[in-house]
Amino acid sequence: MALLQEAKRVAAEFEYSPDDVRKGVKEFIKQMDEGLQKTGTSLSQIPSYVTAVPNGTEKGLYMAVDLGGTNFRVCSVRLHGNTTFSLTQSKVAIPKELMVAKTAKELFGFLAKQIELFLKTHHNDDFEAHVRRRQTISAREGFKDEEIFDLGFTFSFPVHQVGINKGTLMRWTKGFNIEDAIGKDVCALLQTEIDELHLPVRVAAVVNDTVGTLMARSYTSPGKTGTLLGAIFGTGTNGAYVEKLDKIRKMSALGENAEYDKSTGEMIVNTEWGSFDNQLSVLPNTSYDKDVDRESVNPGVHMFEKRISGMFLGEILRRVLLSLVKDPKVQLFKDEHSGSNDLHSTTRIYDDAPLYKQWGIDTSFLSIVREDQSLNLRITKQTLERDLGVSAASTEDAEAVKELVAAIGRRSARLSAVAIGAVVISSGRLQQTSAQGAARTKSVSEIAQVAKEGHYTEAAKAAFETLQATVAPLVDQSPLGAAVSEDDVVDIGVDGSLVEYYPGFEELIREAFREIPEIGPAGEKRIRIGIAKDGSGVGAALIALVASKMLPTTDD
Numbered sequence: 304m305a306l307l308q309e310a311k312r313v314a315a316e317f318e319y320s321p322d323d324v325r326k327g328v329k330e331f332i333k334q335m336d337e338g339l340q341k342t343g344t345s346l347s348q349i350p351s352y353v354t355a356v357p358n359g360t361e362k363g364l365y366m367a368v369d370l371g372g373t374n375f376r377v378c379s380v381r382l383h384g385n386t387t388f389s390l391t392q393s394k395v396a397i398p399k400e401l402m403v404a405k406t407a408k409e410l411f412g413f414l415a416k417q418i419e420l421f422l423k424t425h426h427n428d429d430f431e432a433h434v435r436r437r438q439t440i441s442a443r444e445g446f447k448d449e450e451i452f453d454l455g456f457t458f459s460f461p462v463h464q465v466g467i468n469k470g471t472l473m474r475w476t477k478g479f480n481i482e483d484a485i486g487k488d489v490c491a492l493l494q495t496e497i498d499e500l501h502l503p504v505r506v507a508a509v510v511n512d513t514v515g516t517l518m519a520r521s522y523t524s525p526g527k528t529g530t531l532l533g534a535i536f537g538t539g540t541n542g543a544y545v546e547k548l549d550k551i552r553k554m555s556a557l558g559e560n561a562e563y564d565k566s567t568g569e570m571i572v573n574t575e576w577g578s579f580d581n582q583l584s585v586l587p588n589t590s591y592d593k594d595v596d597r598e599s600v601n602p603g604v605h606m607f608e609k610r611i612s613g614m615f616l617g618e619i620l621r622r623v624l625l626s627l628v629k630d631p632k633v634q635l636f637k638d639e640h641s642g643s644n645d646l647h648s649t650t651r652i653y654d655d656a657p658l659y660k661q662w663g664i665d666t667s668f669l670s671i672v673r674e675d676q677s678l679n680l681r682i683t684k685q686t687l688e689r690d691l692g693v694s695a696a697s698t699e700d701a702e703a704v705k706e707l708v709a710a711i712g713r714r715s716a717r718l719s720a721v722a723i724g725a726v727v728i729s730s731g732r733l734q735q736t737s738a739q740g741a742a743r744t745k746s747v748s749e750i751a752q753v754a755k756e757g758h759y760t761e762a763a764k765a766a767f768e769t770l771q772a773t774v775a776p777l778v779d780q781s782p783l784g785a786a787v788s789e790d791d792v793v794d795i796g797v798d799g800s801l802v803e804y805y806p807g808f809e810e811l812i813r814e815a816f817r818e819i820p821e822i823g824p825a826g827e828k829r830i831r832i833g834i835a836k837d838g839s840g841v842g843a844a845l846i847a848l849v850a851s852k853m854l855p856t857t858d859d
Contacts, residue, residue, distance in 0.1 A: 305634065306633065306634050306635060306699050306700070306702075306703050307699060307702050307703055307706065309627065309633050309635075309703070310627075310635075310702075310703035310704075310706040310707055311706055313623060313626075313627070313707060313710075314706050314707055314709070314710035315710075316589045316591075316710075317587070317589065317710040317711055317713070317714045318710070318714070319587060319713075319714045319717045319718065321815075321818040323585070323587070323717075324717055324720065324721060324724075324815050324818055324819060325818070325819060325820070326585050327580075327585050327586070327718070327721035327725075328721050328724050328725045328728065328819055328821075330580060330584060330585045331346075331576075331579060331580075331721055331722060331725035332725045332728060332729050334346045334579060334580065335348065335574070335725065335726075335729055336729075338574070339546070339550055339551050339552055339553065339572070340552045340553060341552075341553055341556075342553060345578050345579055345580060345581050345582065346574050346575065346576055346578065346579055347573070347574070347575040347578070348551075348553075348572050348573075348574055348575075349464070349511075349572065349573040349574075349575060350464070350551060350553075350554060350563075350570055350572060350573075351464070351467075351511060351514045351543065351570065351571040351572065351573055352464060352466055352467040352508075352562070352563045352570065353467060353508070353514055353518070353570065353571045353846055353849055353850075354548075354563055354564045354565070354566075354567045354569060354570050354571075354849070354853075355564070355567050355569070355849050356517065356518060356521040356529045356530060356545060356571070356849075357518060357521050357522040357845050357848070357849070358521065358522075358527065358529060359384075359385065359386035359521075359522050359523065359524070360384050360385075361382050361384060361522065361845075361848055362382050362383065362384040363381075363382055363848060364379060364380070364381050364382075364452070365379070365380050365382070365452070365453055365454070365455070365844035365845070365847045365848050365851075366378065366379050366380075366418075366452045366453065366454040366455070366504065366844060366847065367379075367380065367454065367455045367456075367457065367510075367839070367840050367841070367842075367843035367844040367847065368414065368417075368418065368454060368455075368456055368457065368493075368843075369457040369459075369512075369839040369840060369843065370397075370414065370456075370457065370458055370459065370460075371457065371459035371477075371512070371839060372459070372477050372478075373396060373397055373402075373477075373478070374394050374395065374396055374397065375394070375395055375396075375397055375413075375414060375417055376392060376393070376394045376839070376840065377392065377393050377394075377417055377418055377421040378390060378391065378392040378840040378841075378843075378844065379391045379392075379421075379425060379426065379452075379844075380840065380841050380844035380845075382522070382844075382845075382848070386522060386523050386524070386525070387523070388522070388523075388841060390837070390840065390841060391425050392840060393417075393420075393421050393424070393425075395417055397410075397413075398413070401413055402478055402479045402480070402481075403479070403480045403481065404481050404483075405481075405483065406481070406483045407481055407483045407484035407487060407492050408492075408496070409481075410481060410484070411492045411493050411495070411496045412496045412499075414493060414496065415493065415496035415497045415499070415500055415502070416500070418454075418497065418500075418502060418504060419500050419502055422452075422502065422503075422504075426452075429503070451503050451504065451505045452503055452504045452505070453505050453507040453847040453848065453850065453851040454504050454505065454506050454507055454508075454847055455507060455508045455510045455515070455842075455843030455844055455845070455846045455847035455850070456489070456490060456493060456506050456508065456509050456510060456843070457510040457511075457512055457515060457838075457839040457840075457843045458470070458489050458509055458510070459477075459511075459512060459839075460472060460473075460474070460475060460476055460477070460479070461473040461474050461476070462489060462509060464509060465562070466562040466563065467507070467508045467509075467562070467563065467846075467849075467850045467853060468490045468506055468507055468508050468509060468850060469488055469490060469491075469509070469562070470488060470489055470490060470509040471486055471487060471488055471489070472484050472485050472486065472487060472489050473485070489509060490506045490508075490509050493506050494506045505851075507846075507847040507850035507851050508843070508846045508847050508849075508850040510839070510842070510843040510846050511543065511573045512535075512838045512839040512842070512843075513533055513534070513535055513541040513542060513543040513573055513838065514533065514543040514571050514573055514838070514842065514846065515533075515837075515838030515839055515840075515841070515842020515843050515845070515846060516533035516534070516535060516543070516796055516797075516798050516835045516838030516842055517530055517532065517533025517543050517544070517545075517571060517796055517835070517838070517842070518533070518571075518838070518841075518842040518845040518846055518849075519533075519796065519835045519836060519837060519838050519841045519842040519845065520533055520794070520795075520796020520797075520833060520834075520835030521794070521796070521845075522841070522845055523835070524794050524796065524831075524833055526789040526792065526794075527789060527790075528789060528790070528792045528793075528794050529545070529794070530545075530794040530795065530796050530835075531544055531545055531726065531727065531730055531732060531793055531794060531795060532544040532545075532723065532726050532727070532795045532796070533795075533796045533797075533798075533835055533838065533842075534719075534722070534723060534795065534796070534797050534798075535797070535798050535799045535838075536611065536612065536613075536719055536797060536798075536799040536800075536801040536802040536808070537612065537613050537798065537799025537800045537801060537802075538612060538613050538614045538799070538800070539577060539608055539612045539613075539614060540576065540577055540607070540608050540611045540612045540719070540722075540799070541573070541574065541575060541576055541577055542574045542576050542722055542723070542726065543571050543572065543573045543574065544571065544572060544574065544726045544730070545569050545570075545571055545572075545730070546569065546570060546571070546572045546730075547568060547569060548565065548567075548568050548569060548570050549568070551570060551572065554570075563853075564852075564853045574722075574726075576607060576722050577605045577607055577608030577612070578604055578605050578606065578607065578608070579606070579607035579722065580606060580607060581603065581604055581605075581606045581607075583606060586606055586607065586610060586718075587610065587714065591619050591622045591623055591626075592609065592610060592619065594622055595609055595615055595618050595619055595622065596609055598661065607718070607722075610714065610715065610718055611715045611718050611719055611801075612715075612801070613666035613799070613800050613801050614666075616666045616669055616711055616712070616715060616801075617662070617663075617664035617665050617666045617668060617669065618661065618662055618664065619711055620664055620668075620669060620707060620708060620711055621657075621658060621661075621663055621664040623707055623711075624658060624691075624704070624707070625658060625659070627703075628652070628658075634699075635700060635703055636650050636651075636652055636693050636696060636700055637650065649694075649695060650693070650694065650695050650696055650697060650700065651693075651694050651695070652692060652693050652694070653692040653693075653694065655692065656691060656692025656693065657690065657691055657692055658691045658692055658693065659692075663691070664690065664691065665690065666800065666801065666805075667800070667804070668686060668690050668691070669708045669711065669712055669805065670800075670804045670805045670806065671683070671686050672686065672704060672705050672708045673705070673708050673709060673712055673805060673806045673807070674806045675701075675705065679698045679701070680698060680701035680702065680705065683696075683701040683704060683705060684696045684698075684700075684701050687700070687701070687704065712805055712808070712811070713811055715801065715805075715808075716805075716807075716808050716809075716811030716812050716815070717811060717812070717814075717815045719802075719808075719812055720811075720812040720813075720814075720815030720816055720819075721815070723795060723812065723816075723830075724815070724816055724819050724821075724822055727793055727795075727822065727826075727830060728819075728821045728822065730793075732793045733793065733821070733822065733826045733829065787828055787829050791829050792829060792830075792831045793829055793830045793831065794831050794833070795830060795831065795832045795833070796833060796834070796835030797832055797833070797834060797835060798834065798835050798836060798838060802834075803834065809832055812832070813827055813830075816830065
């Protein structure tokens, strides 16, 4: 069992204790507050200008487009008003020459053409009616407001946003490089090309996909409770949440140029929490984390993301395994006479094995290994050969790999709990509902007085409610076994491969919640976590809906 013991020793380096979780939450809340006061902080806390979330009763037809990389997606979303929707979509690759075009018009003209093609294909009756009505009119004002498709524009590049449909491009990433577009309003660039084609479409909002995740969850979540947080735990990680406007102090520094609806008293904030604690004051920092960061494309930033997200977990595991393989005292993948090997008796690593290549292990490998309950971990052995280039691994090899996978995945989930837990605590939602519950209880003297007056049933009921409120926070269950009231639910929407496919990821998050004093066992049960799909499509359409109520109407 020497190999397994060595694996457990290394796995212990990834332990993130209850005390670590508590310190992480405290620091996260501190950095949240700093980001709300000023720019240039670890947590950017970017105002989204989206000041309302849907509740599932909204109806209508809205559009969304998504430029997030090498593909461009166009969607229409019909909201049915009962938390359900119908989605129609198309996707096209961006021609490589347009990614480095000389002018912004070339790219955005192509995008507008795709919107036109989508309308002709999927909404031809509406489109033809508009064409007939407007054959000789070039100005968009020729449309009545109700005849315009409001569109949410998911633009996944750095943008300086100064309104719900105003944002200037700061820089290109992901292989795009069109100098002419930098410093220009991306919504205006798209709207200009749409108008040249005389399309009945208004670019109502520029959208961050994490904000869209929150919106999509809030529309589809059960019950009346609005969603507090949308979070992504996939290739990357980020969160967007509903914040009180008066806490976003840096809004005043934006001056009169900032346009948004102040009536709700709230705004969704995009945390950009991948860069939480770049200074490493509370984040764990093993030798493997240091190596991953040093050889990444952006050393020193996104330190939180590099310990959590799917893009990095496989690389952390690869470096752990490689360090053990290179240690002559450790017998990982060196078993030359194992009778338990599936194929033959000699374990070997192929010369061109992914194990030897940076980013050679996909995070899906961790999910497969974590879930494996097969005899002698046969599935893990097969996956080691297929994905890592390790031939005929022994059962002891597979057990060691499984131990390490569990440790890396568990740390990721507990760090994820730090971010979610901090947002929940900062929002005050748990305290608000607890206070409401306390307000419904009576003191012992009040109960006695009710009994003296002969109202024995009422007195008994009051005594029972008081007992519930007193005992519930002290035990690991909802009040005396009762289900959590819909009014007391704190709703969280999540998306991404880790939270969807890594076995037990949510339960590992919940385990950490229970260790946070401000949440505890009772609070953990009130946090509802649900999958929110397609923030860049459905979520963007919902943001267009909210934006359409803020933007000026047009009429003949």
